[in-house]
Amino acid sequence: xxxxxxxxxxxxxxxxxxxxxxxxxxxxxxxxxxxxxxxxxxxxxxxxxxxxxxxxxxxxxxxxxxxxxxxxxxxxxxxxxxxxxxxxxxxxxxxxxxxxxxxxxxxxxxxxxxxxxxxxxxxxxxxxxxxxxxxxxxxxxxxxxxxxxxxxxxxxxxxxxxxxxxxxxxxxxxxxxxxxxxxxxxxxxxxxxxxxxxxxxxxxxxxxxxxxxxxxxxxxxxxxxxxxxxxxxxxxxxx
Amino acid sequence: xxxxxxxxxxxxxxxxxxxxxxxxxxxxxxxxxxxxxxxxxxxxxxxxxxxxxxxxxxxxxxxxxxxxxxxxxxxxxxxxxxxxxxxxxxxxxxxxxxxxxxxxxxxxxxxxxxxxxxxxxxxxxxxxxxxxxxxxxxxxxxxxxxxxxxxxxxxxxxxxxxxxxxxxxxxxxxxxxxxxxxxxxxxxxxxxxxxxxxxxxxxxxxxxxxxxxxxxxxxxxxxxxxxxxxxxxxxxxxx
DNA sequence: AAGAATTTTGACCAGTTGGAAAAATGTTAG
DNA sequence: CTAACATTTTTCCAACTGGTCAAAATTCTT
Numbered sequence: 380x381x382x383x384x385x386x387x388x389x390x391x392x393x394x395x396x397x398x399x400x401x402x403x404x405x406x407x408x409x410x411x412x413x414x415x416x417x418x419x420x421x422x423x424x425x426x427x428x429x430x431x432x433x434x435x436x437x438x439x440x441x442x443x444x445x446x447x448x449x450x451x452x453x454x455x456x457x458x459x460x461x462x463x464x465x466x467x468x469x470x471x472x473x474x475x476x477x478x479x480x481x482x483x484x485x486x487x488x489x490x491x492x493x494x495x496x497x498x499x500x501x502x503x504x505x506x507x508x509x510x511x512x513x514x515x516x517x518x519x520x521x522x523x524x525x526x527x528x529x530x531x532x533x534x535x536x537x538x539x540x541x542x543x544x545x546x547x548x549x550x551x552x553x554x555x556x557x558x559x560x561x562x563x564x565x566x567x568x569x570x571x572x573x574x575x576x577x578x579x580x581x582x583x584x585x586x587x588x589x590x591x592x593x594x595x596x597x598x599x600x601x602x603x604x605x606x607x608x609x610x611x612x613x614x615x616x617x618x
Numbered sequence: 619x620x621x622x623x624x625x626x627x628x629x630x631x632x633x634x635x636x637x638x639x640x641x642x643x644x645x646x647x648x649x650x651x652x653x654x655x656x657x658x659x660x661x662x663x664x665x666x667x668x669x670x671x672x673x674x675x676x677x678x679x680x681x682x683x684x685x686x687x688x689x690x691x692x693x694x695x696x697x698x699x700x701x702x703x704x705x706x707x708x709x710x711x712x713x714x715x716x717x718x719x720x721x722x723x724x725x726x727x728x729x730x731x732x733x734x735x736x737x738x739x740x741x742x743x744x745x746x747x748x749x750x751x752x753x754x755x756x757x758x759x760x761x762x763x764x765x766x767x768x769x770x771x772x773x774x775x776x777x778x779x780x781x782x783x784x785x786x787x788x789x790x791x792x793x794x795x796x797x798x799x800x801x802x803x804x805x806x807x808x809x810x811x812x813x814x815x816x817x818x819x820x821x822x823x824x825x826x827x828x829x830x831x832x833x834x835x836x837x838x839x840x841x842x843x844x845x846x847x848x849x850x851x852x853x854x855x856x857x
Numbered sequence: 858a859a860g861a862a863t864t865t866t867g868a869c870c871a872g873t874t875g876g877a878a879a880a881a882t883g884t885t886a887g
Numbered sequence: 888c889t890a891a892c893a894t895t896t897t898t899c900c901a902a903c904t905g906g907t908c909a910a911a912a913t914t915c916t917t
Contacts, residue, residue, distance in 0.1 A: 418864070418914085436763055441679030444905060457865055459906065516762050519817070523755050523762075524675055526820045533824045541825045558849065563826060564842035568811045571818075575810035578758070581765045585772045586780045587802060603803035610797065610849055655893070657884085683875060696895055698876065864913065873904065883894065 422461055426451050430468045435516040473529055476514050493551045501604055504573035509597045515577035661700055665690050669707045674755040712768050715753050732790045740843055743812035748836045754816035
């Protein structure tokens with residue numbers, strides 16, 4: 380597994396109603412903007428890594444601080460020294476995630492050729508399912524629970540991005556370069572098919588069996604999906 | 619929301635290592651096969667309904683008996699009288715679910731015409747996503763957690779069924795009636811695209827916005843998916 | 858090396874969790 | 888109608904939960 384390096388979110392966004400105890404290591408930032416120490420950076424990374432493991436597996440409610448602390452190899456109070464609240468850890472993970480998660484769609488270029496652009500989008504999403512399955516599952520868990528902690532981000536940032544890219548797809552359709560179809564549902568279907576290989580990994584592997592369930596499954600999936608969407612989107616004379 | 623009536627699982631399968639306390643209402647079945655009373659039937663249904671609500675939202679670990687009891691409108695000890703263990707409830711839900719869940723695939727008929735068969739399969743799966751979203755989410759939750767409680771069912775029953783239907787699809791390909799492609803990944807992509815509308819419902823609705831996110835979204839999805847798979851699977855002369 | 862700042866630990870807490878036990882109440886077959 | 892059985896409530900518990908706090912240990916700066 381490659382080391383996961385997600386870009387950190389641009390700014391910690393000032394909490395409206397600061398939690399009582401959220402002031403320890405964080406207060407400095409507010410008052411003096413003291414930079415993080417080496418240990419703080421290291422430990423926070425370790426914690427986020429561990430939390431990703433646990434949250435992606437059990438969801439927010441099902442995950443416990445003790446569990447995260449154990450995976451992170453530190454005591455619970457020590458962990459709480461860095462992140463005073465369970466929610467804090469989760470929020471950080473989710474907001475970092477969204478940036479990374481949407482990059483491939485963001486990169487779909489209006490001025491490129493439709494097929495290479497879409498093909499590349501699918502490939503990148505599939506690579507993410509392969510390389511960052513925990514992130515995918517974290518996101519899926521949040522969705523299953525009704526996205527209580529990120530609904531605004533979904534309704535604003537994500538919606539805007541999708542609106543924009545749907546417009547690009549529509550333009551390509553208007554130019555007759557891809558089959559006319561519903562651009563929103565097209566995007567949904569790309570999300571669904573690619574993320575499936577991360578979120579339902581157990582099922583995929585079990586069904587494919589030992590023979591075909593190895594790492595090659597991602598190559599097979601890529602080939603299949605490419606064909607599906609290629610054929611599915613190729614314009615054809617009506618008949 | 620239509621009343622959910624899932625067929626009950628064929629047999630409760632004798633637990634290898636019977637839990638200490640799992641003997642109350644259940645013991646009778648083992649010893650005397652006393653039939654369930656009216657109240658037992660009613661209350662069990664109510665509990666399973668409530669449990670479906672809670673488990674599908676929070677996953678196994680995130681759900682609490684108190685919560686389920688509250689939704690079911692009874693006290694926790696009362697609930698535990700009918701299902702002595704939390705796991706018991708979950709197991710029942712999952713095993714009942716699998717039967718229903720696979721029916722559409724099971725019904726895909728080798729002797730039918732490929733396109734109507736596949737089209738009907740997609741439609742039925744989409745209807746299930748619309749009418750039984752909680753069941754879909756329950757299943758998704760289990761998968762995200764690595765399917766600890768149903769891995770054997772997946773590896774045996776599900777795998778066998780998929781193997782069988784993959785063979786049917788392959789036969790259709792051999793006859794040149796649908797495009798040659800990977801039958802397993804084809805099935806995966808149908809699962810993924812249809813279940814997406816249940817599991818990621820919040821996201822779908824948020825992205826589509828108030829205008830297009832109403833009930834009509836399932837019709838739109840059906841149209842889109844039909845086109846995608848129809849075009850994606852139509853054989854064409856190579857060139 | 859000393860003092861200041863940071864990090865870690867251990868002891869603790871109140872609320873929640875899954876579950877047990879038994880007493881109290883309902884239901885129903887004869 | 889009543890004994891036998893089924894159901895419900897009350898009380899309780901030990902383990903776990905998220906989180907606090909002060910003191911101890913460590914690290915950093917000079």
